[in-house]
Amino acid sequence: MEITRKAIDSLRIEHITKRFPGVLACDDISLEIKKGEVLALVGENGAGKTTLMNILMGLYHPDEGSMFINGEKVHFRSPNDAFAYGIGMVHQQYMLVPNLTVLENIALGYKKAWNPLKLNLQMVRDRIDEISAHYGLSVDPDAYIWQLSVGEQQRVELVKTLCLGAEFLILDEPTSALTPQETDELIALLKKMSSELSIIFISHKLQEVKDLSSRVAILRHGKVVFQGNTIDHSSSDIAALMTGHEVNLPQNDAPACTLGPMLQIRNLKVKSDRGFLALDDLSLYVCKGEIVGLAGVSGNGQKELAEAINGLRKVESGEIVFDGVDIANFTPKQVIDCGMGYVPEERNTEGIVPSFSIKENLVLKDVESEKFSNRTFLKNSVIQKNGEDLRTQFDIRSPNIDIAAGSLSGGNIQKVILAREISRNPKFLVAVYPTRGLDMGAAEFIHKQLLQKRNEGVGILLISEELEEITNLSDQVAVIFKGKIQKVIPASEASRRRLGILMAGVEDDEQI
Amino acid sequence: MTFVINILSLGIPFSVALLIASLGEMFNQRAGIFNLGCEGMMAMGAFLGMLVPYLVGQGSYVPGYYNYLGLLLALAVGALLGLVFGVVVVTFRAPQGIAGIGMQMFGVGTAGTLFRHFIGGTQSVPGINVAPIPLLSDIPVLGVLFFNHNPLVYVAFLMVPSAWYLLFKTPWGLKVRAVGTHPRAADSIGIDVNKVRFQALMVGGALAGLAGAYLSLCQAKMFSDGIIAGRGFIAVALVYFGHWHPVKIMGGALLFTLAQALQLAIQGLGIDFPYEFLVMLPYVMVIIVLAFSRKSQITGPAALGKPFNREIRA
Numbered sequence: 001m002e003i004t005r006k007a008i009d010s011l012r013i014e015h016i017t018k019r020f021p022g023v024l025a026c027d028d029i030s031l032e033i034k035k036g037e038v039l040a041l042v043g044e045n046g047a048g049k050t051t052l053m054n055i056l057m058g059l060y061h062p063d064e065g066s067m068f069i070n071g072e073k074v075h076f077r078s079p080n081d082a083f084a085y086g087i088g089m090v091h092q093q094y095m096l097v098p099n100l101t102v103l104e105n106i107a108l109g110y111k112k113a114w115n116p117l118k119l120n121l122q123m124v125r126d127r128i129d130e131i132s133a134h135y136g137l138s139v140d141p142d143a144y145i146w147q148l149s150v151g152e153q154q155r156v157e158l159v160k161t162l163c164l165g166a167e168f169l170i171l172d173e174p175t176s177a178l179t180p181q182e183t184d185e186l187i188a189l190l191k192k193m194s195s196e197l198s199i200i201f202i203s204h205k206l207q208e209v210k211d212l213s214s215r216v217a218i219l220r221h222g223k224v225v226f227q228g229n230t231i232d233h234s235s236s237d238i239a240a241l242m243t244g245h246e247v248n249l250p251q252n253d254a255p256a257c258t259l260g261p262m263l264q265i266r267n268l269k270v271k272s273d274r275g276f277l278a279l280d281d282l283s284l285y286v287c288k289g290e291i292v293g294l295a296g297v298s299g300n301g302q303k304e305l306a307e308a309i310n311g312l313r314k315v316e317s318g319e320i321v322f323d324g325v326d327i328a329n330f331t332p333k334q335v336i337d338c339g340m341g342y343v344p345e346e347r348n349t350e351g352i353v354p355s356f357s358i359k360e361n362l363v364l365k366d367v368e369s370e371k372f373s374n375r376t377f378l379k380n381s382v383i384q385k386n387g388e389d390l391r392t393q394f395d396i397r398s399p400n401i402d403i404a405a406g407s408l409s410g411g412n413i414q415k416v417i418l419a420r421e422i423s424r425n426p427k428f429l430v431a432v433y434p435t436r437g438l439d440m441g442a443a444e445f446i447h448k449q450l451l452q453k454r455n456e457g458v459g460i461l462l463i464s465e466e467l468e469e470i471t472n473l474s475d476q477v478a479v480i481f482k483g484k485i486q487k488v489i490p491a492s493e494a495s496r497r498r499l500g501i502l503m504a505g506v507e508d509d510e511q512i
Numbered sequence: 513m514t515f516v517i518n519i520l521s522l523g524i525p526f527s528v529a530l531l532i533a534s535l536g537e538m539f540n541q542r543a544g545i546f547n548l549g550c551e552g553m554m555a556m557g558a559f560l561g562m563l564v565p566y567l568v569g570q571g572s573y574v575p576g577y578y579n580y581l582g583l584l585l586a587l588a589v590g591a592l593l594g595l596v597f598g599v600v601v602v603t604f605r606a607p608q609g610i611a612g613i614g615m616q617m618f619g620v621g622t623a624g625t626l627f628r629h630f631i632g633g634t635q636s637v638p639g640i641n642v643a644p645i646p647l648l649s650d651i652p653v654l655g656v657l658f659f660n661h662n663p664l665v666y667v668a669f670l671m672v673p674s675a676w677y678l679l680f681k682t683p684w685g686l687k688v689r690a691v692g693t694h695p696r697a698a699d700s701i702g703i704d705v706n707k708v709r710f711q712a713l714m715v716g717g718a719l720a721g722l723a724g725a726y727l728s729l730c731q732a733k734m735f736s737d738g739i740i741a742g743r744g745f746i747a748v749a750l751v752y753f754g755h756w757h758p759v760k761i762m763g764g765a766l767l768f769t770l771a772q773a774l775q776l777a778i779q780g781l782g783i784d785f786p787y788e789f790l791v792m793l794p795y796v797m798v799i800i801v802l803a804f805s806r807k808s809q810i811t812g813p814a815a816l817g818k819p820f821n822r823e824i825r826a
Contacts (some may be wrong), residue, residue, distance in 0.1 A: 059700065059822060080702035095697035097690045098814070107683075108690050109701035114683040164701075424800070 008086060008168050008198065009070050010034045011056075016065035018051055026062070028224035033215075038190075038199045040209040040230065042242055043219035044439035046409035049202045050273040050288035052219070053170050057089045058198075083109070088166025090157045092202075092437075096145045103128070103141040107423040112315060124163075131162045133483045137160060137191060145391040149299070151182040157435065169193075175208060176437050179297050180467055180500060187211055204439045219243050221460070242440040250447050251472050252491070262428055262459035263309075265344030268318035268328075270301075278304035281318070286428070289457040291450065294490070295467060295499050300427045301483040302463045304433045306355040309461075310342045311335040324425055325494045336365055341426030343417055343434050343461075347410065351417040354406025358398060359387030361405045362420050386423075394419040395445060411442030418449055429453060432463045447473060452482045467496050479506045513776065522659050523773035524765065528668040529554070529731065530724045531765040534754070535675050535749035536719025537589075538761055541751055543681065543712035544692035544815040545601060548612025551744025553593045553717050554724035557586035557802045559623040561725025562735050563630060565637045583664075583725050590721020593619065594713040601708050605819035616744065624737045631735070639733035640664065649676075665727045671774020675758040689822050691811030695820040705820045719743070744797075753802055756812060770795045 018026040019021055026048045034038045041049050047380050054060045056067070069085055071338030076082050082089075096105050107113055113127075114118040128141050138153070139159050145339050148156065154174065160170060171190075175183040190199065190212055203209055209216055218226040218241045224240045263286040272278035278301045282290060286292045296302060307313035309320055311332040320328045327335055336342075344350035352361045363372050363383050372379055372386070387401040394415045396406055405416055414434065421429060433451065435443040450473060454460055463471050470477055470491075477494040479486040479502040486502050533550055540547040547553075547583050548779040564582040568575075593615065600611045604800045640662050648659040681687035695705045723743075727736045746768065754761030771794035 027662050057700070076700055078704070079700055083702055089700070091700060093696075095694070095700040097694040097697050099693055100686075100689065104686055105697075108686055108703065116683065118681055119686060162700075416719065 011066040013397045016062045018062050018382045038194045038213045040213035040216045041202045046220040048222040060176045086167040087168035088161035094153050098146040102156050106163050109164050127163050150177045169199045173202050208391050262288045266319050266320040269316040272305045278483050289461050290475045291454050291460040291473050293470035293477045294463045295470050296480035300480050341421035341428035341429040343431040345432040347413050351403045357402045358405050359401040362387050385440050390419040411438045427457045514571045519777050523770035524663050526768035528665050529726045531668050533720050533723035534750040534761050536716035537747050537751045539712045540716035542692045543688045546608045547815040550720050550747050551613025551614040553590050554740045554744045555620045555623040556725030556726040557590050557721030559735050560589050560738050562584035562637050562728040578704050586721040586725035591714040591718040594717020598710040602706050608817050620735045635796045636734040641743040644730045672758045672762045681742035711729045768794050
């Protein structure tokens with residue numbers, strides 16, 4: 001394919017419109033990008049960024065509009081056509097087959113190695129070596145995808161896209177699942193790569209946009225509302241254009257609590273799915289009216305801790321004293337009845353029942369209560385009213401409350417979960433990655449809600465990988481490493497650098 | 513010793529229909545399609561396979577190549593049924609379990625109806641006979657066990673390494689594995705998911721048809737209603753049993769049929785023991801082995817049974 005290809009000097013799309021049932025995803029979008037540019041495409045969740053990029057890749061077909069490469073009209077029927085022009089995309093959800101090796105995943109797209117009777121894996125291996133050496137991106141070709149961390153998978157995605165000959169890279173929220181260190185590495189790498197490649201990258205994180213891009217385009221509700229040179233605009237200008245209003249991520253500046261302990265975890269031992277100790281002698285205290293942020297690289301026991309507290313995972317030994325009662329190995333129902341609220345990590349599979357309507361999801365934990373049922377029949381009018389009220393109060397954006405919760409965008413699903421948990425007036429809240437993958441507008445709203453609950457005296461355990469989120473909201477920051485609390489420090493002393501060192505497992509951080 | 517040899521030499525040809533059908537089902541499932549209609553495809557193959565030699569012969573001498581014409585017809589009708597199944601479950605995205613039951617009833621019913629129309633009663637055909645391999649079949653013990661069978665037995669066991677090679681060493685096999693596990697990823701890299709699924713269904717269907725014809729031409733040398741006797745469903749179970757791997761599937765097929773041969777042999781010994789319990793033996797064995805086999809999460813096709821639709825957001 002490299003033989004027939006001319007380099008892309010300019011890529012232009014005009015009047016692209018794409019409709020999904022009930023949604024206008026892209027509304028008359030026109031954009032242009034020239035060789036060697038880095039265009040940042042920013043916008044809230046559901047603004048149509050990913051849809052637009054899928055159209056560029058030939059995965060979706062636009063209902064209206066056209067694309068031009070070097071001034072010539074092109075029509076992509078499948079990703080093969082896009083590859084033929086040297087356009088490649090790294091999707092937000094990685095497109096790697098977990099039970100194939102890195103080599104096989106790349107071979108899947110590397111058609112030159114497709115001798116019908118034998119797959120020429122050596123040829124693919126050579127190509128990987130060539131790309132790895134050129135860009136300084138090392139991958140182990142024989143590792144299975146399921147063995148790799150998220151950061152490594154992303155590197156595989158990049159290598160894959162480059163191996164297929166991409167000179168025009170599309171990156172869909174490349175840093176959304178990475179740790180802070182991995183993010184910094186990726187940004188540095190992309191900066192280096194931008195000298196020989198054109199890049200479109202989608203992001204919510206304005207710092208990255210400022211660091212990396214030469215131009216920025218802002219999408220809102222499927223329309224381009226702004227285009228310009230990045231250097232001319234500040235992060236807050238861009239944020240305001242993105243959400244349509246001024247954004248101020250709230251900060252926790254209230255005095256630390258003195259109300260006494262709410263959750264005391266002592267010497268907790270819990271096993272992971274694979275049978276080793278995911279939490280090993282972990283102890284942690286959270287007061288009433290206090291937010292404790294749990295920082296750490298994912299996979300160090302955060303998930304297991306949240307599940308153990310909520311009765312979803314067996315506690316081997318140790319105790320979880322919640323408001324004076326040891327709730328270790330309680331059933332989830334018993335834990336909920338004690339006044340525990342839970343915003344789980346997997347919002348689509350653990351937080352809601354996707355096929356149930358919004359109003360049903362909002363009463364999921366209370367269907368047996370007097371309020372919503374008389375033990376035999378559901379009180380539909382009460383459930384309806386509850387749904388309407390919470391939709392307004394929590395700004396859940398949907399045409400009505402009868403549509404399936406699973407069809408909402410990530411931010412709105414998170415609002416449904418938060419609305420359910422908060423409206424139950426919990427004494428404590430475990431919030432796991434509450435704003436992961438959300439845009440700034442939604443994150444701002446959720447942060448405000450958490451702080452408000454804190455000020456009302458609710459204790460909150462906030463588990464997050466976003467250091468900014470943790471330092472903004474927390475009273476105390478606890479760093480978790482290999483199933484133990486490495487250190488607990490007041491938020492005022494938690495610099496990004498210090499947390500990074502603690503998260504990497506260095507105990508005596510003050511020496512450095 | 514002779515007892516053991518008897519069991520083995522009986523069990524090996526018994527396993528062939530199961531082996532061929534479950535290799536076909538393996539390709540279906542590896543591509544993400546759960547084909548519960550295997551039984552019906554086998555029934556059609558069994559009937560059409562013996563129809564050609566029967567019509568030609570009508571009692572008189574049948575040249576051997578008509579049997580092979582029958583096998584070809586069975587392969588073709590199996591592939592055609594695979595194509596039809598593809599239209600239902602891939603193009604129209606019908607629920608695969610229900611569509612499979614439909615295919616099973618259609619195949620078994622149609623084969624039975626055609627049988628009554630064209631043949632009517634029990635009629636045997638000369639079929640394909642044992643073809644000992646020269647020299648090798650003279651080896652003591654091993655000769656009887658491995659080199660004294662009808663040609664399809666050899667073909668079936670050669671299919672095991674071929675299927676392995678096809679699945680793990682060719683681009684087509686890689687595509688099949690990818691579309692059955694993460695169709696969205698395959699799509700994003702320019703692979704036509706539905707096309708690969710259709711191809712796998714046609715291969716699987718053809719093998720199911722062949723397996724059916726083996727029963728009517730090599731094993732029973734006749735057709736009757738219920739000739740398949742649930743082997744299509746056992747083939748589906750064997751694919752799970754063998755973790756979607758040709759060699760392990762072969763192991764499962766052999767284990768099952770050797771248990772069957774064992775119970776027949778025990779019955780033949782004339783021991784005073786209720787034979788109903790012996791008949792259960794192979795099935796009980798499969799249940800026990802399945803219950804205790806290691807649960808593997810990563811090897812199975814994760815997208816099994818799920819239709820692919822690019823424009824539905826995950």
